[in-house]
Amino acid sequence: MTTQLRNALLRGKRRPRNFGAGSPTNFRGDGYEFAELRQYVAGDDTRRIDWAATARAGTLQTRVVLEDVALTLAAIIDDSPSMQLGRARPLTAAATEAMTTWYEAALADDRCARITATGLVAPLGMRGFRSALACANARSTGVTLALPRAFDIARAALPRGAALLVVSDFFDLPDDADRMLGELGVLFDCTALFARDPWYDGLPLGGFVRLQDAETGAQRQFFIGRKQRAHYVKSVAQREELLSKRLGDSGWRTGLLHEDDGRQSLLQAFGLR
Amino acid sequence: MSFTNPALLLVAVLLCLACSFLLRWVQGRKSAQTLAYTNLAFLDAAVAAPVWPGRVLVGALLLSVALLGSALAGPHLTARVPAKDGSVVLCIDTSGSMTSQDVAPTRAEAAKAAARTFISELPAGTKVGVVTFSTAAQLIQPLTPDHQAALDALARIPEPNGATAIGDALALAAQQLPNTGHRAVVLVTDGVNNNGVDPLEVAKFLATKHVPVYTIGIGTNDSGQLIPGTNEAATIDEDALRALADAGGGAYVKAADAQQLKSALAQLGRTTILEKKKIDAAMPFAFAGGLLLIITLFGGMAMGRIP
Incomplete structure (x- = not known):
């Protein structure tokens, strides 16, 4: 499955720019994997002329090969207090599964990076699995990741064409972040997994309840009746739809992070089962 | 409170x-x-x-x-409750003008029916007397707490005939009422006094004794009907009745038909004899x-x- 995920990234709409690392794409370019023979045209690299084929055909023949690239897999995983909640387990558990699956796609000369609250984690000199392991184990303690700051770091530090995974509930995504999202969508192959509200199908609350904001610690009392529960379900669905449209319009691939299976959630975002 | x-x-x-x-x-x-x-x-x-x-x-x-x-x-609430020592005299006009049919079937019959309702609505224990008047006033039921007896007395009301002696009726009613307690006179008439003492004077006298006079004007002014057996138009003297009520410290109500008369008297029956009482x-x-x-x-x- 991770191979399919990697292939999906290689054939994605944003071409990775780390050439010559043993992962052929669909595009013609510099690489090792033979694609076809065609008649020489002016400007072709003379080193690509197939002399045996030229002898057989009587005219100059050029070997066309597939572009050979390596992926840069980057991830932003929201570990804020709001992601520590969940119905059966914290949303961060599913987010970690999604991240692990994401880094498992790293092979050969692929490079991995992770943006945490403390900054960019990009293991120097490491490639493939080792690089993925280092990123997956990266921890930021005591500081909460802010999405806008993480996006700034990504824009400044990641190479063009990198595959960027963002797993978050997107509650701290500013209303005026569309331009930033658009820029990231152009620069990178962006995938957003937004954490589905644990109670998306109905609040298990009734009457007066005292609730605490996981992020700010503020407490408030609410009266939740049947009408409010129905309204809540509708609002959650609307938010998912709006967020999906907003990210989709910015050129992002989107999917829902289900609390029970983060790996499957990521694969579903790529249309893989 | x-x-x-x-x-x-x-x-x-x-x-x-x-x-x-x-x-x-x-x-x-x-x-x-x-x-x-x-x-x-x-x-x-x-x-x-x-x-x-x-x-x-x-x-x-x-x-x-x-x-x-x-x-x-x-806390104590002040409420108006029916007085136990209440006495009320109902004066019913039986003059010839009460045969007019502008109030169906006749003013006299409508007054009789309304009087029945009035007595029925009186709080239990309230004494009631009935006086009728035409050329002279006649006591047909002295004050009694027995409302059934008063209802029975209504059957003895004479047929309408003669002049209208409102003042005499009020004077007779005044004689019947005790000197103390909650008292009232209710007058049902078409209001044209043409015999006996001046009703206004009697009403003023009653006011000095703290006896309010409530007047019910029965009939209409614009029906175009004549009093049967005469050439006189069937009218009522509203101004005179209003003046009587004002002089007696009561209230005037006009009843243009039998239903209005009935409801006006029923309302009076419930509220005429009231006293202020403090309730714990x-x-x-x-x-x-x-x-x-x-x-x-x-x-x-x-x-x-x-x-």
Whole structure:
């Protein structure tokens, strides 16, 4: 499955720019994997002329090969207090599964990076699995990741064409972040997994309840009746739809992070089962 | 409303203030018994939670405390209740003009039917007497607490005939009424006095004795009908009746048809003989406060919290 995920990234709409690392794409370019023979045209690299084929055909023949690239897999995983909640387990558990699956796609000369609250984690000199392991184990303690700051770091530090995974509930995504999202969508192959509200199908609350904001610690009392529960379900669905449209319009691939299976959630975002 | 111990009202105020501060403190403190939620701002918008249930509960709690506190101060309500020592004399016009048919079937028959309703509506224990008048006044039922006897007496009302001696009727009624207690005279007539003493003088005399005169004007001025057997138009003298009621400290009501007459007399029957009475409201206050407190507490628990 991770191979399919990697292939999906290689054939994605944003071409990775780390050439010559043993992962052929669909595009013609510099690489090792033979694609076809065609008649020489002016400007072709003379080193690509197939002399045996030229002898057989009587005219100059050029070997066309597939572009050979390596992926840069980057991830932003929201570990804020709001992601520590969940119905059966914290949303961060599913987010970690999604991240692990994401880094498992790293092979050969692929490079991995992770943006945490403390900054960019990009293991120097490491490639493939080792690089993925280092990123997956990266921890930021005591500081909460802010999405806008993480996006700034990504824009400044990641190479063009990198595959960027963002797993978050997107509650701290500013209303005026569309331009930033658009820029990231152009620069990178962006995938957003937004954490589905644990109670998306109905609040298990009734009457007066005292609730605490996981992020700010503020407490408030609410009266939740049947009408409010129905309204809540509708609002959650609307938010998912709006967020999906907003990210989709910015050129992002989107999917829902289900609390029970983060790996499957990521694969579903790529249309893989 | 008055209070036996108004100073104790301060206790009620202090109780309400204490409750109010307690509620504020309870609602404001950080409680360990809270549920964590990802984003309260989103939840607030998502559920569009109404604020009225909380306010209603708090309001009901404060009201119940206020009622209980007020009960300590011994509240008394002043109400108008039917007087036990009430006496009323009903004077019914039986002059020739009462044969007019502008009020169906005739003014006299309609007055008789309405008188029946009036007596039926009188509070039990109220003494009632019946006087009829035409050329002279006639007592057909002395004051009696037996309302059935008064109803039976209505059958003895003579057929309409003769002149209209309103003043004589009022004077006869005045003779019947006791010197003390709650008293009233109710006059049912078409109002054209043409015989006997001046009714206005008698009404003024009654006013000095604190006996109000209520006048019911029966008939219409614009029906175009004649009094049977005469060439006179069937009219009523509203101005005279209004003047009588004003002089006697009562009220004037016009009844243009049988139904209006009936309802006017029924209303008078219920309200003519009333007295102001102070009612001890401590128990009702305490009961209402206690009941409201129980409802609030159970309601609060059913809705997930005690306010």
